[in-house]
Amino acid sequence: MKKAIVLLSGGLDSATCLAMARDQGYECHTLAFDYGQRHRAELAAAQQLSAQMGAASHRVVQLGMAEIGGSSLLGHDEDLPEAGGEGVPSTYVPARNTVFLSLALGLAEVVDAEAIFIGIHDEDSSGYPDCRPEFLAAFQQLANEATVAGMEGRTIEVLAPLLSMSKAGIIQTGVKLGVDYRLTISCYDADAQGRACGRCDSCVIRRQGFAEAGLVDQTLYA
C-alpha cells in the first residue's frame, strides 16, 4: 500500500486533506507540531481526528519556534488581528510551512512514503507567502534534491489538493468524504475546551465557508 505523510494541524483544511489522501488510497501517517502556538487545543483535535479517520500513525513533533518569534500566534499577550486587515498579518509565523514540510520530508524518508499532503490554499491564505503555488513548486524542487530518495530518482511528491479550492468547496468535499467538522478547530484563540472566539481571521473565514457551502456550522463558540 502506498504511503503518505499528512500534515494535520487539527483544523478544517488539514482534516479535509487527510480525508482526500485516504480516499486516494494512501496509508496515511499524520504529523502535528507543538510549536508554541497559542491555540494548543488544536493538538488534541489533531490526535482525535487522526485516530477517528483511521491513520496508520500519528506523531507530534516539539518545535521551539518561540525562540525564533516574529508572530502574534506564538505569544499569549499580543492581541490577534481582527479579520479584514491589509498586507501580511501578525499571525504569519515566518517560514512555518517550510519548516513543517521539511520535517514531513524527513519523515517521508524514514517511513518510505511517496507523497506528502499539506492543506494550504491560495484564496484564504491571508497573504502568507508560503501558501502560494510558487512556494509549493519550489518546495517540490527542493524535495527532489534534499533526499536520498530524490538522489536515487524516486520523487516524494508534495501535494496540496486544496490549493485552488474555496473554503466552501473544501467543506463540501470533506462532508462528502465523511469528515466530522465538529472535531476540527480553526480558531487562533480557542480556549482549553476547544471553543472558538468567533472573531479572529480564521473564525470569520470558517463561518463564511459554511454559509457559502449552504451547510450548518456546528462549531462551538465561546
Place this chain on the structure above:
Amino acid sequence: MKKAIVLLSGGLDSATCLAMARDQGYECHTLAFDYGQRHRAELAAAQQLSAQMGAASHRVVQLGMAEIGGSSLLGHDEDLPEAGGEGVPSTYVPARNTVFLSLALGLAEVVDAEAIFIGIHDEDSSGYPDCRPEFLAAFQQLANEATVAGMEGRTIEVLAPLLSMSKAGIIQTGVKLGVDYRLTISCYDADAQGRACGRCDSCVIRRQGFAEAGLVDQTLYA
C-alpha cells in the same frame, strides 16, 4: 550593519563559517539546534564559540527530531559506523539541513537578515544529499518564494562558503581568521567533557584535515 544568520553546530566547519561571515562584515546571529543528537557536548561548544567570536546573539532551538527518527545520530544504543563505509551512512539525519535552513530562514525574516551562512561542504559530506550544490541552489529558490522578503523582492542569500573547500583548506582559512579550534567539537560520540572518540567518520576526517593542513591537531581525545 548588514546582518546574517549563521548556523553554528559547535563543530569545526560552522565555526570557520562564522569567522568568514564576520570577516565579510556581517553582524552575526548564531543558531544552534537541540535535536536529540547524541553528541550534545557540541551545544555547549556552540554557545562558547558564539560568545568568544563576538556574535550579536545566540539561540538554541529545541527540535523533536527523535520523534521522526531514522538516524544513528539520534539514538544512544545503536553503534556508529566507522570511517570509510559505502553509500549514505546511518549518521544521516533525514532532511536535517533542510529543517535547519528553514528555521534559519524564519529567523532571518524576524531579525531582518540578508544572508544565511551554512557550513556544508561537498568533499567531506559522506554522501549526504543535503550537502551538495544542487541542494543549496534549490534551497535558495525556495527562500525566494517562502518569505515576505522574497515576495517583496529582497533576497535572503543562502551562502555556503565552504562548499567546494577541502577540510585542510577550511582549517587553514580558520586559523588565519583566528578560530580557536580547541573550542570546536566534531566527534559524533563526544563524551560529556567534550572529548572525541577518535574513531568515527567525523573524527577521522578532522584528524586528516589537520595533518594535510600541516597543523598540530589539539583535539582532546578520550
